[in-house]
Each structure stands twice: as C-alpha cells, then as structure tokens.
Amino acid sequence: MAEKPSQQFELNKTDVGQWQRNLIKFVVPLALVYLTSVIATLSVSTNIVEFSDFVPNNIAVGAIALYALNGLYDLLNKFVSK
Secondary structure: OOOOOOOOOOOOHHHHHHHHHHHHHHHHHHHHHHHHHHHHHHOOOOOOOOHHHHOOOHHHHHHHHHHHHHHHHHHHHHHHOO
C-alpha cells in the first residue's frame, strides 16, 4: 500500500528515507575534500606522519559545516513543503 503524501509541517517515512539517502549523497564530496587534504599533507616528502596530519584543515571544517547546513536545509525543506 502506497503511503499518502505528507502534509505541510509533517514528515512521513518516505520523507525521512529520502532525507537519509540525500545525506549519504552529500557525504561523498565531504569525504573527497577530507581525503584530498590528508593525501596532500602525507605526500610532502619531509613530513613525519603524526596524529595532527589527520585533523581536518580549515577547508575540510568548512565542508563539514556546509554538509551540516545542507542536511538541515534539506530536512526543513521536506518539512515545510506540501
């Protein structure tokens, strides 16, 4: 049986499932930004591998913030739209 469309200011299982799938799609670019920064740090020939090499730099932190904002925007968009 098909689920009825959600009303404004309601979230049904379909909306939540779409939001979760979108979060997975959104995390791919975030992971690429982080991995690129780690690889760039480790590829320096004079670098000695330390724990601090795996701490996200400012670009990765910005990408994390955008990921969180984008996920929140997507959820709110599903919540307020008809």
